[in-house]
Amino acid sequence: MPVNYFQLHQNLEAYSQKTSMKAAExxxxxxxxxxxxxxxxxxxxxxxxxxxxxxxxxxxxxCAKPTAEPMLTIRDAxxxxxxxxxxxADGSQIAPNRHRPVQFCVINVGLIKAHHGSGLEPxxxxxxxxxxxxxxxxxxxxxxxxxxxxxxxxLAERRALLRFVENETGPVVTLTDGPLDVYQGTLAAAERQxxxxxxxxxYQKMAEMGVINAGYIxxxxxxxLTRMLALTQLPEGDLAGYDQLKRSMAxxxxxxxxxxxxxRTGQRSAIFEAITKTEANRGPSVQAHFxxxxxxxxxxxxxxxxxxxxxxERPELVDLLHAVVYAESQVLETHPYPYLLxxxxxxxxxxxxxxxxxxxxxxxxxxxxxxxxGRISNKEVTKxxxxxxx
Amino acid sequence: MNLEGQKIAxxxxxxxxxxxxxxxxxxxxxxxxxxxxxxxxxxGENLEVYGLITNIIINDDGLVRQMVSGVSIPSEYTxxxxxxxxxxxxxxxxxxxxxxxGAIHHYLPPRPPLSLDVLYLCDDAQLVDxxxxxxxxxxxxxxxxxxxxxxxxxxxxxxxxxxxxxxxxDTAWYPAACKELITLLRDxxxxxxxxxxxxxxxx
Numbered sequence: 301m302p303v304n305y306f307q308l309h310q311n312l313e314a315y316s317q318k319t320s321m322k323a324a325e326x327x328x329x330x331x332x333x334x335x336x337x338x339x340x341x342x343x344x345x346x347x348x349x350x351x352x353x354x355x356x357x358x359x360x361x362x363c364a365k366p367t368a369e370p371m372l373t374i375r376d377a378x379x380x381x382x383x384x385x386x387x388x389a390d391g392s393q394i395a396p397n398r399h400r401p402v403q404f405c406v407i408n409v410g411l412i413k414a415h416h417g418s419g420l421e422p423x424x425x426x427x428x429x430x431x432x433x434x435x436x437x438x439x440x441x442x443x444x445x446x447x448x449x450x451x452x453x454x455l456a457e458r459r460a461l462l463r464f465v466e467n468e469t470g471p472v473v474t475l476t477d478g479p480l481d482v483y484q485g486t487l488a489a490a491e492r493q494x495x496x497x498x499x500x501x502x503y504q505k506m507a508e509m510g511v512i513n514a515g516y517i518x519x520x521x522x523x524x525l526t527r528m529l530a531l532t533q534l535p536e537g538d539l540a541g542y543d544q545l546k547r548s549m550a551x552x553x554x555x556x557x558x559x560x561x562x563x564r565t566g567q568r569s570a571i572f573e574a575i576t577k578t579e580a581n582r583g584p585s586v587q588a589h590f591x592x593x594x595x596x597x598x599x600x601x602x603x604x605x606x607x608x609x610x611x612x613e614r615p616e617l618v619d620l621l622h623a624v625v626y627a628e629s630q631v632l633e634t635h636p637y638p639y640l641l642x643x644x645x646x647x648x649x650x651x652x653x654x655x656x657x658x659x660x661x662x663x664x665x666x667x668x669x670x671x672x673x674g675r676i677s678n679k680e681v682t683k684x685x686x687x688x689x690x
Numbered sequence: 691m692n693l694e695g696q697k698i699a700x701x702x703x704x705x706x707x708x709x710x711x712x713x714x715x716x717x718x719x720x721x722x723x724x725x726x727x728x729x730x731x732x733x734g735e736n737l738e739v740y741g742l743i744t745n746i747i748i749n750d751d752g753l754v755r756q757m758v759s760g761v762s763i764p765s766e767y768t769x770x771x772x773x774x775x776x777x778x779x780x781x782x783x784x785x786x787x788x789x790x791x792g793a794i795h796h797y798l799p800p801r802p803p804l805s806l807d808v809l810y811l812c813d814d815a816q817l818v819d820x821x822x823x824x825x826x827x828x829x830x831x832x833x834x835x836x837x838x839x840x841x842x843x844x845x846x847x848x849x850x851x852x853x854x855x856x857x858x859x860d861t862a863w864y865p866a867a868c869k870e871l872i873t874l875l876r877d878x879x880x881x882x883x884x885x886x887x888x889x890x891x892x893x
Contacts, residue, residue: 414766421769631767632753633760639767642753646775 330552336529337557341371347532350539354531355575357540363527364554364572367589367612377566380623383417384471389461390644391453394655396436396443399680401673402662403443405431406655407453409460410647412640413468422640426647427460430658448491454482455495458502465511472511473624475641480515480588480606481576496585503586507610512621515588515606516638522604524574525554555602558592562600566626568593569602571612593622595629595636603629603636652689698722698811700729701781706802709785709831711741713809714778720746723781726846728812728820731803736791739799740812740820740828741783742847744838749777781809784835786828787820794820796827814854821851822863826870833874833881840881841888844871849892 340347344366351365394406407429414422431452438444454476461474482492482499506513530547531539558569569592576585587609592602605625611617631639666673684690700723701715711731715723723729727743754771757763771777788799812820821828832840832847848867855863868889875882 412770414764414770416764416766419765419769421773422766424774631760631763632756634756639757643770646753 326551329549330556333526333529333549333552333557336533337525340529340532344371350532351528351575354539354542355577358542361575361577362544363531363575364524365528365575367571367573369570371570372561373570374561374567376564377626378619378623380627381471381620384473384624385413385415385468386473386475386624386628386640387411387413387461387465388475388638388640388644389457390477390641390648391457392648392650393449393453394650394658395446395449398443399677400659401676402659402666403436404662405436405449406650406658407431407456408648408650409456410644411460411464412643412647413464414640424647425464429456451482451492451495455498458499462502462505466509471620473621474511474513475638476515477641478515478517481586500586503608507608512607512611512617514621514625516625516641517604517606518637520555520602520604521553523550523553525557526550526552555592559600559602562594565594565597568622571618573609574606593626595626699808700811701809703731703803703805703807703809704780705805708798708802711783711785711803713781713783715781717772717779720779722811724846726843726850728817729783729809730812731807731809733803733807737799738789739785739803740787740789741785742832742843743781744784744843745782747780747782749780751777784831786831794823796824814857817851817854818858826867829870829874841884844885845888845891848889852892
């Protein structure tokens with residue numbers, strides 16, 4: 301028996317009771333936060349000024365900042381243009397594994413581009429990179445981990461997307477899954493600065509081309525608005541001593557906080573700026589703005605759409621992005637999610653069989669070149685035999 | 691006998707046994723094959739297996755099923771699913787004979803085609819040559835089919851073969867084929883009535 305169900309069963313009741321208590325606690329907090337949000341919305345300028353002061357005074361800050369739009373703004377989806385280009389990229393990877401006979405890393409990026417209004421099938425591409433041998437190891441000599449590979453994957457997605465749309469004309473929107481900024485995980489500042497700078501450069505080029513690059517976050521759990529409200533609730537003199545790790549108002553996501561404002565599918569929230577100030581983040585940053593988008597009929601289901609700050613300065617581009625992302629999410633109407641993002645994922649994903657095949661290709665090359673072949677670890681062999689793969 | 695004409699590839703073999711085989715093709719290649727069409731697979735060594743298309747199956751997957759329930763699907767995404775995604779159309783073929791060393795036979799081949807062998811559509815000359823050979827011996831393979839609409843297959847096949855024969859100046863082939871079917875089905879009145887009823891559509 302893989303799981304001791306009897307043991308788990310004994311804990312179910314207590315687990316459920318604790319969940320119920322936590323839910324009640326969060327419901328109370330949610331009401332308080334809704335009230336605080338309403339109050340903060342009365343003077344958007346003052347709320348913005350408070351966040352800006354915190355930006356200046358605090359060494360690190362992660363929260364939302366209101367833009368010129370009133371915080372309680374709710375806008376219906378505008379009609380989408382007849383002709384536009386939408387491109388999406390998604391990445392997957394084979395991370396190096398010391399238990400395998402050969403250590404290697406592959407980053408795969410799936411790309412898809414549709415010319416809406418053309419009636420033609422989208423163009424697809426897959427970019428596969430075998431990471432250079434010297435990049436497989438950390439400065440300490442160990443194999444790089446999932447975080448580094450994730451960062452490189454995100455960077456590869458953005459680079460590939462830029463090349464994929466560089467000759468496009470007319471309105472162009474690109475989509476990636478997740479926030480605009482690249483995956484950082486627990487990486488040290490030194491390791492993530494260069495990739496972040498390159499992503500910033502890619503986004504700058506896209507901005508020069510007039511390409512609207514957006515990140516789509518499904519079922520967002522972030523609490524950027526809650527964090528912003530924590531700042532507005534502080535007494536004036538306490539701002540400098542604010543520690544965002546010790547905030548008492550935690551556990552209510554932005555999506556949960558805003559959900560009650562939405563009455564129809566397709567509506568978006570006000571635009572906010574994402575403030576992500578860290579001690580290490582001293583270089584140019586992406587300056588993401590975002591809105592929440594209700595993609596479902598009936599009970600609201602919010603996704604977060606992130607885009608560069610320059611887009612929010614042009615309302616017609618915000619409308620274009622709003623219309624395009626909403627229409628895109630409705631193609632898969634029963635479980636709304638941007639169709640092209642799903643397709644990019646489908647193109648990018650590396651199956652177990654493909655991983656084995658790539659490894660075999662490398663082993664054959666090594667053998668041909670007279671290199672000594674490494675061996676698979678006994679632990680890995682045992683797992684594969686048990687899993688029926690050997 | 692000339693069975694070498696212009697070759698139109700319509701798919702590649704997925705699986706086969708001696709009496710049936712299934713080929714896969716992309717939607718773009720689906721314009722030429724039709725129910726009842728005669729097709730063949732070249733097995734090499736002067737051996738070609740002939741078959742009639744008995745069914746064409748359009749496969750689905752989770753994404754297609756999800757899209758079906760959508761209110762409005764952009765035409766670009768319909769095209770994406772048809773032309774870009776890896777969902778082969780399945781062409782089911784009933785083996786009806788083979789050609790070996792230039793001689794046509796209306797019985798089952800010594801071995802089935804292999805996976806990834808190419809399936810070709812027969813042209814009119816090949817259709818005339820195959821169907822004119824012998825005395826309609828390949829009909830027994832069709833009439834033996836259990837879970838397929840035999841009448842519909844006969845109507846499609848005989849319609850195509852009749853047109854090819856008549857274009858070649860042979861107006862006697864179709865009446866002879868009908869006469870042979872009546873003979874073969876003389877002990878199965880229900881099926882005979884059903885076949886004749888279907889063939890009436892060709893008149």
